Amino acid sequence: MSSKEALVEKFIEKAELVSAKVTTLANEDEAMEYVLDLCGKKEACQLLASGCGEAISDEAEALCDAKQKKVIAAPALKKELYKKLSAKAKKAGFECIDKGMREHLAGIDIGFTAAEYGVADTGTLMVDCPSEELRLATMVSEFHVCMLPKSSIRANTYAVEKMMLTRMRKTPNYMAFITGASRTADIERVLALGVHGPLELHILLLED
Amino acid sequence: MQKAHDLKEYREELRESLDNDFLRTTLDNFAVAYRAGRANAFKGMDVRGLISDIAASKDAAAAEADALFAEFKANAEAAGIHVHFAKDGDEANAIIAKIAKDTGCKKIVKSKSMTAEETLLNHDLEAEGLEVTETDLGEWIIQLRHEGPSHMVMPAIHLSRFQVGDLFTEVTGKKQDSEIEKLVKVARRELRQKYIDADMGITGANFAVAETGGIGLVTNEGNARLVSTLPRVHVALMGIDKLLPKLHDALRILKVLPRNATGQQITSYVTWITGANECLAAEDGKKEIHYVVLDNGRSELVKDPLFSQVNRCVRCGACANVCPVYRLVGGHKMGHIYIGAIGLILTYFFHGKDKAKNLVQNCINCEACKDICAGGIDLPRLIKEIHARIMEEDGSPLPQKLLGTVLKNRKLFHTLLRTAKWGQKPVAEGDGFIRHLPMIFSKEHSFRALPAIAKTPFRDWWKENRPYVDKPKYRVALFSGCVQDFVYPEQMQAAVKVFADNDVEMDYPEAQSCCGLPVQMMGEMKASKDVAAQNLKAFNTDAYDYIITLCASCASHLKHNYPKLVMDKPGLKLKADAFSEKIIDYSSFVNDVLKVKKSDFNESGGKATYHAPCHLCRGLDVHDAPRQLIEKGGMEYVECAEEEVCCGFGGSFSMKFPELSSELLRKKLDNVEATGADVLLTDCPGCVMQLRGGLKKRGSWIKVRHVAEVLADNKK
Ligand code: SF4
Ligand code: SF4
Numbered sequence: 001m002s003s004k005e006a007l008v009e010k011f012i013e014k015a016e017l018v019s020a021k022v023t024t025l026a027n028e029d030e031a032m033e034y035v036l037d038l039c040g041k042k043e044a045c046q047l048l049a050s051g052c053g054e055a056i057s058d059e060a061e062a063l064c065d066a067k068q069k070k071v072i073a074a075p076a077l078k079k080e081l082y083k084k085l086s087a088k089a090k091k092a093g094f095e096c097i098d099k100g101m102r103e104h105l106a107g108i109d110i111g112f113t114a115a116e117y118g119v120a121d122t123g124t125l126m127v128d129c130p131s132e133e134l135r136l137a138t139m140v141s142e143f144h145v146c147m148l149p150k151s152s153i154r155a156n157t158y159a160v161e162k163m164m165l166t167r168m169r170k171t172p173n174y175m176a177f178i179t180g181a182s183r184t185a186d187i188e189r190v191l192a193l194g195v196h197g198p199l200e201l202h203i204l205l206l207e208d
Numbered sequence: 209m210q211k212a213h214d215l216k217e218y219r220e221e222l223r224e225s226l227d228n229d230f231l232r233t234t235l236d237n238f239a240v241a242y243r244a245g246r247a248n249a250f251k252g253m254d255v256r257g258l259i260s261d262i263a264a265s266k267d268a269a270a271a272e273a274d275a276l277f278a279e280f281k282a283n284a285e286a287a288g289i290h291v292h293f294a295k296d297g298d299e300a301n302a303i304i305a306k307i308a309k310d311t312g313c314k315k316i317v318k319s320k321s322m323t324a325e326e327t328l329l330n331h332d333l334e335a336e337g338l339e340v341t342e343t344d345l346g347e348w349i350i351q352l353r354h355e356g357p358s359h360m361v362m363p364a365i366h367l368s369r370f371q372v373g374d375l376f377t378e379v380t381g382k383k384q385d386s387e388i389e390k391l392v393k394v395a396r397r398e399l400r401q402k403y404i405d406a407d408m409g410i411t412g413a414n415f416a417v418a419e420t421g422g423i424g425l426v427t428n429e430g431n432a433r434l435v436s437t438l439p440r441v442h443v444a445l446m447g448i449d450k451l452l453p454k455l456h457d458a459l460r461i462l463k464v465l466p467r468n469a470t471g472q473q474i475t476s477y478v479t480w481i482t483g484a485n486e487c488l489a490a491e492d493g494k495k496e497i498h499y500v501v502l503d504n505g506r507s508e509l510v511k512d513p514l515f516s517q518v519n520r521c522v523r524c525g526a527c528a529n530v531c532p533v534y535r536l537v538g539g540h541k542m543g544h545i546y547i548g549a550i551g552l553i554l555t556y557f558f559h560g561k562d563k564a565k566n567l568v569q570n571c572i573n574c575e576a577c578k579d580i581c582a583g584g585i586d587l588p589r590l591i592k593e594i595h596a597r598i599m600e601e602d603g604s605p606l607p608q609k610l611l612g613t614v615l616k617n618r619k620l621f622h623t624l625l626r627t628a629k630w631g632q633k634p635v636a637e638g639d640g641f642i643r644h645l646p647m648i649f650s651k652e653h654s655f656r657a658l659p660a661i662a663k664t665p666f667r668d669w670w671k672e673n674r675p676y677v678d679k680p681k682y683r684v685a686l687f688s689g690c691v692q693d694f695v696y697p698e699q700m701q702a703a704v705k706v707f708a709d710n711d712v713e714m715d716y717p718e719a720q721s722c723c724g725l726p727v728q729m730m731g732e733m734k735a736s737k738d739v740a741a742q743n744l745k746a747f748n749t750d751a752y753d754y755i756i757t758l759c760a761s762c763a764s765h766l767k768h769n770y771p772k773l774v775m776d777k778p779g780l781k782l783k784a785d786a787f788s789e790k791i792i793d794y795s796s797f798v799n800d801v802l803k804v805k806k807s808d809f810n811e812s813g814g815k816a817t818y819h820a821p822c823h824l825c826r827g828l829d830v831h832d833a834p835r836q837l838i839e840k841g842g843m844e845y846v847e848c849a850e851e852e853v854c855c856g857f858g859g860s861f862s863m864k865f866p867e868l869s870s871e872l873l874r875k876k877l878d879n880v881e882a883t884g885a886d887v888l889l890t891d892c893p894g895c896v897m898q899l900r901g902g903l904k905k906r907g908s909w910i911k912v913r914h915v916a917e918v919l920a921d922n923k924k
Contacts, residue, residue: 014473017473018472018473018476055380055382055383055384055394056380056382056394056397056398057379057380057381057382057398058381059401102438102488102489105400105403105404105438106400107400121473122473122474123473124474130485130486131486132437132485132486132487132488133488135433135437136437136438139430139433139434139437157459157462157463158456158459161455161456161459164455164480165419165420165455168420168422168455168480168482169420171286171287171288171421171422171482171483171484172287172288172482172483172484172485172486172494173422173480173481173482173483173485174437174479174480174481174482174485174486175479175480175482176433176477176478176479176480177474177477177478177479177480178476178477179473179474179475179476179477180476181476182428182429182430182476182477183428183429183476184345184346184392184428184429185362185428185470186344186345186346186349186362186363186364187345187346187349187364187367187369187372187388187391187392188234188367188368188369188388189234189237189238189241189362189365190369190388192388192389192392194392194393194396195345195392195395195396195429195430195431196343196396196399196400196429196430196431196434197429197430197433197434197476197477
């Protein structure tokens, strides 16, 4: 096995260990299809999972009314890809947005983004998100779907240190290591996913 | 939080925790699962190397804290961030309240910050009429219950799902059930609304990176990302101990922090914020960010030659995870705001002597925390030192002072022990136990039988029976410690037999006395130093290849603490270093130096299990030697669950906290009995005393012996 393949394999193993769903695809177009498909399959009242179905206080309940349609947010996608995605989404009856995330704080269904780097030894995505829209897309979505070119996988965080520093020096900067879905074990140490952020993390590894 | 005024009240508080079955079960399960999880997370990594690198880098950072702060501040300000310095908690809180006022903020969301707990920030902000909501699930729960955290990483670990369900019913005004999944979802919805309403977000910082002027935040829930993104003002409160020169230093700590905290390879989110970020809720599209850097005694601490290492703490909470005392009583009783081993220390420095004086006594000195600390901090030693300082200020209790005085005078001490032998005569049974507890013990001490003083102390036996060794291979000195000298001389005799058979020439310097650990445990530093000096003078170190002791506690104390105790006396220090070099425990000597063979012993058969004394397995890092000896010595070794967990003896600890000691012992003996072994072996007379006394009380068939005794019995 080449060292590159070994890295990819390690990355997949570690990411799956923290319940990320990893899929290998040929290119961005396939990734787009994946997102549309996933959005279609998502339960009709997808917010159920995130608490609307529970007995919540009246104020918190009011937030749910803000959301009527399935929403895909892709604020940092390349122009062309976004155009294609938004046309197809419209056809399928989903709302597709690349800004205005603050209007959707009740939750969006899918946040569709791309990572700069992957870190193999922990299955971590490095997502640089100085733009607020992008940051929110990775946080308020129920499912976060993130593309990662296989060639961007590095062995460990030391191997991305230089890149991090370069970005951090172009202030302001806001960078995240994302590993698996949002989680808590605060009640009786029982693991529960999606406490504030995404309930699911989908990683789409792209051939290159 | 610590409220007790004296030890008696504190013990009552401890009793409450002991009676809390839910807490006990949770902490037990956690302790066991944690150990496995952590080991797995670190698999294949050089943990010791990593920890010592972290220690070195944190020490270096502490030494140049002023310069680092200047660099951090300059870089942060250049990137549009306001940087404040607060000398204490009140000042930090006032700065934050003023920021809120100046920016017209009313509603605040917070993500977890131990530093804000330390300054009681919420309290002060609420007094200013601000609404503060904790967003970390555990923190939110305890905020709603008006409690402090009971664990640094899992603040609500003491609560059951039912308690949380009831709490949420109250908060939402709707009936909640107790399914954890659902409760988490309810919290998600309720808190989402809070983020939307908030105009200020407050976080801590796990790293403050000087070279970039940025901070790093380590979370699992992702709340720190929302708190630092949605509101238009962001305040990060951090201690100066978070300053690091390079991003690399932070990445290194990140390798250990989550693994040590919860056994995770990394947390779900690590957020790096550098510069005033985009914020669409702000008029100019830029977030207003303030860093409040807190001293609160830290810079003083760093100047102290001994306590400066406290600065290495990365707040992983591991020292609580492995502490047998924390496991029994939980964080509310094992700390004030910071909990566990580091909590006892920080309580003294941040919250004062009164809050710390009872807490620091509640350490059994098992060294489990030291063994696991991400910063390599010698926590038990610092705890004892604080205990000593407090006693220096307050004066020691009378009986303790007396013991110190007695120990300093070896002849008096030994005479007293000899006299005690006559005193106990009417109550001593033929089987080596005292029938009734002497008057000084109350009923709580009756969980174990106590041994009688031996008829002939080892030192007297030695005079008559010293073996003559022709053509010696090794020359060694024996250090017996008081228990083996006066209570269990047969253990020493057993060792002498095997040594003589292996051509070891022995000497027993008569001027030796108690090693001094008991008085050090009580915080009597002066007495401890005096005793150390006496013993060092009693041994002509150059004349021996090794100095052997069969007591793990003595061995570890002689080896590690003596050089420190005489540090201020240069002449003695040299001697102590040489002395320390030569100290070896019985099992290591017989197994690794003498290299005895299976063929040297008869097969006595029978199953033996083992209890690893704290000061052997952690104090001296000896693990394999005694277990190999059991097999070589002709017995079948069966492993016992939690073999390296403390038996609850801890010398004077078991006198001060008999309830805790008895609980630790109960667990230990349950595990021992579950092995089905007929013999329990160990390497420390203190443990023998505790274990044997406990088994006697239980009426158990299991015999407790020192490894040396079995080898002597089975020697061909
Ligand atoms: S030495 Fe043992 S008892 Fe004392 S704080 Fe550390 S782990 Fe707890
Ligand atoms: S003292 Fe050590 S083990 Fe305890 S929290 Fe700090 S770094 Fe972790």
